[in-house]
Amino acid sequence: xxxxxxxxxxxxxxxxxxxxxxxxxxxxxxxxxxxxxxxxxxxxxxxxxxxxxxxxxxxxxxxxxxxxxxxxxxxxxxxxxxxxxxxxxxxxxxxxxxxxxxxxxxxxxxxxxxxxxxxxxxxxxxx
Amino acid sequence: xxxxxxxxxxxxxxxxxxxxxxxxxxxxxxxxxxxxxxxxxxxxxxxxxxxxxxxxxxxxxxxxxxxxxxxxxxxxxxxxxxxxxxxxxxxxxxxxxxxxxxxxxxxxxxxxxxxxxxxxxxxxxxx
Amino acid sequence: xxxxxxxxxxxxxxxxxxxxxxxxxxxxxxxxxxxxxxxxxxxxxxxxxxxxxxxxxxxxxxxxxxxxxxxxxxxxxxxxxxxxxxxxxxxxxxxxxxxxxxxxxxxxxxxxxxxxxxxxxxxxxxx
Numbered sequence: 001x002x003x004x005x006x007x008x009x010x011x012x013x014x015x016x017x018x019x020x021x022x023x024x025x026x027x028x029x030x031x032x033x034x035x036x037x038x039x040x041x042x043x044x045x046x047x048x049x050x051x052x053x054x055x056x057x058x059x060x061x062x063x064x065x066x067x068x069x070x071x072x073x074x075x076x077x078x079x080x081x082x083x084x085x086x087x088x089x090x091x092x093x094x095x096x097x098x099x100x101x102x103x104x105x106x107x108x109x110x111x112x113x114x115x116x117x118x119x120x121x122x123x124x125x126x127x
Numbered sequence: 128x129x130x131x132x133x134x135x136x137x138x139x140x141x142x143x144x145x146x147x148x149x150x151x152x153x154x155x156x157x158x159x160x161x162x163x164x165x166x167x168x169x170x171x172x173x174x175x176x177x178x179x180x181x182x183x184x185x186x187x188x189x190x191x192x193x194x195x196x197x198x199x200x201x202x203x204x205x206x207x208x209x210x211x212x213x214x215x216x217x218x219x220x221x222x223x224x225x226x227x228x229x230x231x232x233x234x235x236x237x238x239x240x241x242x243x244x245x246x247x248x249x250x251x252x253x254x
Numbered sequence: 255x256x257x258x259x260x261x262x263x264x265x266x267x268x269x270x271x272x273x274x275x276x277x278x279x280x281x282x283x284x285x286x287x288x289x290x291x292x293x294x295x296x297x298x299x300x301x302x303x304x305x306x307x308x309x310x311x312x313x314x315x316x317x318x319x320x321x322x323x324x325x326x327x328x329x330x331x332x333x334x335x336x337x338x339x340x341x342x343x344x345x346x347x348x349x350x351x352x353x354x355x356x357x358x359x360x361x362x363x364x365x366x367x368x369x370x371x372x373x374x375x376x377x378x379x380x381x
Contacts, residue, residue, distance in 0.1 A: 035297075057184060112143070
């Protein structure tokens with residue numbers, strides 16, 4: 001389970017770092033709280049963080065369920081795809097939001113495998 | 128625990144599907160990233176997803192704590208109420224945001240029971 | 255583990271209460287769904303809730319990992335700092351968003367200790 005937990009902790013750290021970049025963009029571009037609009041680059045950073053929040057909330061139970069019903073090592077490997085997908089997503093989104101598809105897709109596929117795997121595993125556990 | 132885990136996985140899938148509908152509305156109504164405003168129907172879909180994110184973050188630890196300190200089968204049953212509440216909320220919100228109350232209420236009550244139940248169970252565990 | 259679970263449940267309840275205050279501000283200041291802008295005080299309450307959502311998503315796995323690899327009692331103690339930080343953050347933000355730093359910092363440090371502690375613990379678990 002240690003590898004799965006390491007990847008879980010890294011996913012949370014990645015999210016916190018995305019949050020830091022939002023805070024830095026807020027300062028640099030003079031977007032005063034509570035506003036979350038007003039500068040294009042700030043908004044891109046903010047959307048990266050918010051979308052990562054959404055994906056992380058699926059990822060965390062996905063890692064747990066997939067580890068429990070299949071294999072924590074495989075969960076960790078799929079989690080690395082999630083981490084890479086998020087980095088690609090973040091870098092692409094900040095350059096050009098229209099290019100955010102591939103990174104999003106990687107993360108989304110990783111999450112879908114984790115959750116559907118966990119669901120199938122739990123259903124098999126009933127039989 | 129399998130029933131509770133099945134309901135947990137379904138709640139995450141439901142959330143991912145709400146996210147898909149946001150993406151579809153983004154395309155259909157021409158709301159270009161990073162914007163999250165600009166078309167009423169998109170904004171309704173987006174708020175459904177965001178509110179579900181908020182409720183899911185309470186639901187996941189609620190399911191865990193209630194299962195641990197009371198009963199995973201009861202947790203699963205309450206979780207089905209959560210799932211139904213979210214479907215009602217989503218359908219009502221997209222038709223008319225003023226009608227979102229009942230669906231929200233069902234979800235909120237389910238979450239409150241799970242979390243307060245978990246809290247009471249953990250406190251009893253101390254004695 | 256009971257203390258860590260009590261603090262976890264309290265953190266979720268705190269978040270739900272922040273959400274209630276958003277709903278109350280929505281009524282009082284006439285911000286009609288799906289809008290999330292239009293009145294400064296509503297926007298402050300909303301940002302308090304949204305920022306707490308972000309921090310809670312880091313806090314929950316942090317509590318779990320730190321409890322597992324170090325000590326659930328210490329996790330609970332750090333969690334109390336998180337809870338206090340959020341209360342300070344909320345009160346300060348609603349009065350003046352420019353004063354939100356200290357409360358945010360307390361929460362953030364608590365989360366960083368929980369997650370980095372969990373990461374170090376999981377890595378040590380490999381050796």
